[in-house]
Every structure is written in C-alpha cells, then in structure tokens.
Amino acid sequence: xxxxxxxxxxxxxxxxxxxxxxxxxxxxxxxxxxxxxxxxxxxxxxxxxxxxxxxxxxxxxxxxxxxxxxxxxxxxxxxxxxxxxxxxxxxxxxxxxxxxxxxxxxxxxxxxxxxxxxxxxxxxxxxxxxxxxxxxxxxxxxxxxxxxxxxxxxxxxxxxxx
Amino acid sequence: xxxxxxxxxxxxxxxxxxxxxxxxxxxxxxxxxxxxxxxxxxxxxxxxxxxxxxxxxxxxxxxxxxxxxxxxxxxxxxxxxxxxxxxxxxxxxxxxxxxxxxxxxxxxxxxxxxxxxxxxxxxxxxxxxxxxxxxxxxxxxxxxxxxxxxxxxxxxxxxxxxxxxxxxxxxxxxxxxxxxxxxxxxxxxxxxxxxxxxxxxxxxxxxxxxxxxxxxxxxxxxxxxxxxxxxxxxxxxxxxxxxxxxxxxxxxxxxxxxxxxxxxxxxxxxxxxxxxxxxxxxxxxxxxxxxxxxxxxxxxxxxxxxxxxxxxxxxxxxxxxxxxxxxxxxxxxxxxxxxxxxxxxxxxxxxxxxxxxxxxxxxxxxxxxxxxxxxxxxxxxxxxxxxxxxxxxxxxxxxxxxxxxxxxxxxxxxxxxxx
Numbered sequence: 001x002x003x004x005x006x007x008x009x010x011x012x013x014x015x016x017x018x019x020x021x022x023x024x025x026x027x028x029x030x031x032x033x034x035x036x037x038x039x040x041x042x043x044x045x046x047x048x049x050x051x052x053x054x055x056x057x058x059x060x061x062x063x064x065x066x067x068x069x070x071x072x073x074x075x076x077x078x079x080x081x082x083x084x085x086x087x088x089x090x091x092x093x094x095x096x097x098x099x100x101x102x103x104x105x106x107x108x109x110x111x112x113x114x115x116x117x118x119x120x121x122x123x124x125x126x127x128x129x130x131x132x133x134x135x136x137x138x139x140x141x142x143x144x145x146x147x148x149x150x151x152x153x154x155x156x157x158x159x160x161x162x
Numbered sequence: 163x164x165x166x167x168x169x170x171x172x173x174x175x176x177x178x179x180x181x182x183x184x185x186x187x188x189x190x191x192x193x194x195x196x197x198x199x200x201x202x203x204x205x206x207x208x209x210x211x212x213x214x215x216x217x218x219x220x221x222x223x224x225x226x227x228x229x230x231x232x233x234x235x236x237x238x239x240x241x242x243x244x245x246x247x248x249x250x251x252x253x254x255x256x257x258x259x260x261x262x263x264x265x266x267x268x269x270x271x272x273x274x275x276x277x278x279x280x281x282x283x284x285x286x287x288x289x290x291x292x293x294x295x296x297x298x299x300x301x302x303x304x305x306x307x308x309x310x311x312x313x314x315x316x317x318x319x320x321x322x323x324x325x326x327x328x329x330x331x332x333x334x335x336x337x338x339x340x341x342x343x344x345x346x347x348x349x350x351x352x353x354x355x356x357x358x359x360x361x362x363x364x365x366x367x368x369x370x371x372x373x374x375x376x377x378x379x380x381x382x383x384x385x386x387x388x389x390x391x392x393x394x395x396x397x398x399x400x401x402x403x404x405x406x407x408x409x410x411x412x413x414x415x416x417x418x419x420x421x422x423x424x425x426x427x428x429x430x431x432x433x434x435x436x437x438x439x440x441x442x443x444x445x446x447x448x449x450x451x452x453x454x455x456x457x458x459x460x461x462x463x464x465x466x467x468x469x470x471x472x473x474x475x476x477x478x479x480x481x482x483x484x485x486x487x488x489x490x491x492x493x494x495x496x497x498x499x500x501x502x503x504x505x506x507x508x509x510x511x512x513x514x515x516x517x518x519x520x521x522x523x524x525x526x527x528x529x530x531x532x533x534x535x536x537x538x539x540x541x542x543x544x545x546x547x548x549x550x551x552x553x554x555x556x557x558x559x560x561x562x563x564x565x566x567x568x569x570x571x572x573x574x575x576x577x578x579x580x581x
Binding site for chain 1: 517518519524525535536550551
C-alpha cells in the first residue's frame with residue numbers, strides 16, 4: 001500500500017533534483033502551457049512529432065517536486081513512443097492517480113511511473129502529479145494552454161474524483 | 163451573566179495554563195497518521211472548545227425555533243438567545259449599540275454587504291477607493307466588481323520588504339475623489355499589524371469612511387471599535403473558536419441607516435405590498451431570511467469563552483509562541499521568513515530553500531503538523547515578494563512551545579529529505 005512516505009522516495013527526489021528533458025526545443029511542432037492556479041505550478045511543454053512518433057520532448061517551469069518529477073519521468077517515458085501509446089499512458093496515469101486503476105491488480109503500461117500511486121491518498125496533490133500529463137494531452141491536441149481548473153479540459157479531474 | 167467554562171473557573175485570575183485550556187478542545191487529542199495533531203492552521207480556521215460545542219447542542223436540543231416570528235414560547239426563547247448573542251458580540255468589540263452588529267455568514271459577506279449597501283449607493287464614476295497590497299481577495303474582488311459597475315477606480319497603498327504598509331504612500335493616495343478605504347487589521351499572509359488607528363484618523367480628517375477587515379485580528383487581540391473609530395469592522399466566527407457560516411459586520415449606526423439593503427426577503431421588512439416595501443430598522447434591515455441562529459448563539463458562546471480566558475493573555479501567549487518560532491527559524495540556514503514587520507500577530511510565513519511549499523506541507527503533515535501552503539488568498543502579496551506561495555504556520559492560544567518545536571523538527575526533516 002503506497003502511503004505519503006513512499007511518495008517522496010528516491011526516484012522522485014532524484015527526478016526533482018535532476019529533471020530529464022528540462023529546457024526548450026527548437027522548432028517544436030506542438031506545445032502547451034499547463035498551470036495549477038491553486039498552488040501556482042506552471043509548466044511549459046514542447047514536443048516534436050515525427051509522423052505519429054514523439055521524436056523530441058522538453059519541459060520547463062516552476063512547480064513542486066511531485067509535479068516536476070512527474071513531468072521528468074513522463075518525458076523520459078513517452079520519448080520515442082507513438083502518440084497513441086502516449087495517450088494510453090495519459091489515461092492510465094490519470095486513473096492510477098485518482099484511484100480508478102488498481103495498479104497492483106489491473107493490467108497497465110505504467111512501469112516505474114507507479115511510484116506516483118501514493119498521490120491517490122492525497123487529494124490535494126493529485127493535480128500536481130497529473131498536470132504534466134494534462135499538458136501533454138493538450139499539446140497533442142494543439143490546445144494552447146491547459147489548467148487543472150479549466151472546465152473545457154477533457155482530462156479535468158476535480159478534487160474528490162479519487 | 164456570562165457562563166465561565168468549567169476548566170477556567172478554578173484557575174487564579176493571573177495564570178495562563180495552556181494545558182488546562184487544551185483540555186477544553188476535544189480535537190486537540192486527535193492523532194494524524196499515528197502522530198499527535200499539531201494544529202498550526204489557525205489563521206484558516208480555529209478549533210472549537212467544548213463549552214461552545216455544548217452550547218450548540220443545548221440550543222438545538224432545547225431552544226430551536228425560527229426567530230422574530232411566532233408568539234409561541236420556543237420562538238421567543240430562540241429570539242432572545244439570538245439577540246443575547248448580538249449583545250455579547252457588541253460587548254466583545256465595545257460597540258456603542260447592539261444594533262450596530264449585523265450577523266452575516268462571515269467576513270466575505272460582511273465586506274460584500276458594505277460594497278452593495280454603501281458602495282453602490284455612494285460611490286460613482288471617477289471616484290476612488292484605497293486598498294492595500296496586503297488585502298485578502300475578499301477585500302479586493304468586491305471593490306473591483308463595484309468599480310466595473312460604476313466606473314470607479316482602485317488605488318493601492320504599497321508595502322516595504324518587511325511587509326509593512328508605507329503609511330506616507332497611503333497618505334499620498336488621497337485626493338478629492340477618494341470615497342472609501344478598505345484595509346485589513348492584521349495580514350493573513352504575513353502577520354503584519356497595520357497602523358489602522360492612524361489610517362482611520364487620517365481618512366476621517368478628509369471625510370472618507372473606512373472599513374476594517376478584522377478577520378485575523380479579532381481572534382488574537384482586544385478590538386475596540388469606539389477607540390478605533392472605524393466606520394465598519396468585519397470578522398468571521400470560525401476563526402475565533404465559533405462555528406462556520408457566521409460572522410459579523412459592525413457598522414456605525416448612522417452609516418448603516420443611510421445604506422441600502424443588501425439582500426431582500428423576510429425579516430428585513432416592516433411592510434410589503436406589490437406597490438411598496440418599507441424596510442425594517444437596523445440591524446434587521448440587513449438580515450434577510452432565517453439567519454444561522456445556532457451559529458450566532460454558538461459565536462456568542464465563543465466570545466464568552468475568549469473573554470473568560472482574556473484577550474490580553476491570549477495576545478501575550480501567542481506573541482511568546484511567535485517569538486519562539488521566529489528565533490528558531492532565523493537560526494536555520496535555508497529558511498526564509500516572509501513578513502518581518504516590527505508589529506506582527508502570530509502568523510509565520512516561510513520558505514524552505516529549494517522546496518516548494520506544497521512539498522513542505524505534505525511532509526509536515528506526515529509528522530502530524532498542519533500548516534497552510536499556497537498563496538493564502540492574497541496573490542498581490544505573493545507578487546510583491548516575487549514568489550508563488552509560502553508555507554504558513556499560524557498560532558492560537560491553545561498552541562504550545564512544544565508544538566512550535568515539532569514544527570521546527572518537521573522543517574529539519576523536510577530539509578533532510580530534499581538534501
């Protein structure tokens with residue numbers, strides 16, 4: 001059972017300290033801004049699609065450790081994957097974070113991303129973990145900016161949804 | 163006669179025995195994740211002592227009916243208990259008359275009442291309202307709504323790097339179009355105590371009325387609205403050991419009488435025909451519909467409790483906690499206190515270098531320590547300091563030095579996790 005203690009485990013702290021794919025991309029084909037007005041988290045995501053494949057991806061912004069580590073691990077995971085595979089991961093990550101997916105019993109493709117499963121017990125932190133994934137979804141769909149509070153966000157997950 | 167809580171009865175008048183006070187608060191016995199609760203989020207909402215809980219139960223179990231209506235016994239009892247609560251609140255802030263105390267749902271509604279009742283009647287195109295950088299969103303947004311409707315303008319008095327209001331800059335904002343001042347007594351984000359007595363006198367010398375947002379002051383210090391001479395003073399019940407959903411607006415009788423009603427409905431009228439309605443006298447003119455009767459009576463019991471403890475003793479104990487916490491945080495490398503005003507109430511906003519406040523809050527919670535993290539509904543303050551958020555510990559009179567030490571140990575642990 002994941003608890004708060006295991007949320008701040010070494011892999012998350014490491015990705016927070018040394019975020020992968022941190023920075024900007026020249027000639028990005030898709031980009032999106034994500035922000036969480038409740039805590040001021042802000043994320044800028046850029047990617048290059050080669051056909052249906054994520055060839056390049058980068059992010060930067062100001063956020064808490066959970067959000068930054070989630071963005072770092074997300075970019076590392078989806079790089080080289082197809083858009084469709086990435087969309088599957090977005091859905092599965094969201095379901096895990098909101099408690100809809102029992103990652104220990106049900107099939108999924110999340111791999112090491114299950115280190116974030118603990119957020120489901122912290123409703124106020126679910127949005128921190130999901131924000132990068134919302135933003136990736138928005139970038140794929142060429143939505144210029146997304147917010148954890150936007151009503152038109154197709155991934156909108158209100159607190160208490162968990 | 164004011165009922166004195168059992169736990170306080172036998173104490174000598176001079177003593178402040180925090181352990182005996184804590185015994186009155188059942189929630190302080192809770193454990194969170196196996197750790198004793200260290201509740202340091204009192205600026206958001208305070209906890210309720212047993213005498214207030216008991217008062218709510220007694221009202222609901224033996225005294226409840228609607229008020230100001232029927233002639234039956236229960237209704238008369240409920241009415242007299244509700245009006246007795248108003249008297250208690252009037253005494254608590256030393257209002258000249260009971261009718262100057264209006265029950266509202268809280269500070270936010272109190273300010274909105276003044277905006278609708280006073281602002282919409284007396285503030286027009288080109289007029290100016292002075293606020294301060296420190297204001298809570300609840301003392302900004304209503305005035306922006308008014309400005310949008312009327313074409314009036316907000317001017318903002320700035321603060322220095324310590325979070326203190328620049329009084330000279332405030333004074334410079336006055337001109338012939340200045341119509342209204344809204345200022346908080348104590349900053350919820352930084353703890354700064356504003357020099358409101360001077361600010362009120364300065365505004366009055368120019369014929370401008372002043373509203374004080376007292377949400378963070380009333381629970382922590384003696385408030386005397388006659389001494390302050392403010393035109394309006396607002397605060398919430400749930401921040402001073404009372405229930406949620408209740409608060410008050412104090413207004414000088416003359417100002418309240420000139421104002422238009424905020425909400426229409428029952429109890430705020432004397433007579434209604436489809437041609438014409440005659441409004442009730444104050445305070446009832448501003449209390450449309452059935453009010454939260456139990457909450458008002460509970461708030462009356464809460465101010466009894468605080469008065470029995472003694473507001474001066476509360477202020478002294480909280481200052482001791484603030485000083486103890488400030489000294490220790492100042493000694494910790496990598497921790498920065500946001501808000502270092504010379505005059506402060508027991509609010510401590512801080513940043514841990516390299517760690518986002520939300521991570522600080524989640525990790526402290528693992529140690530049972532409840533603090534607030536975020537922008538504290540005061541985004542202009544955060545913008546002034548160029549930060550998105552802080553962690554905030556806010557103390558009440560039932561907190562202890564040992565709890566401050568638990569906070570400090572928790573912050574050390576945060577630094578260790580993120581080292």
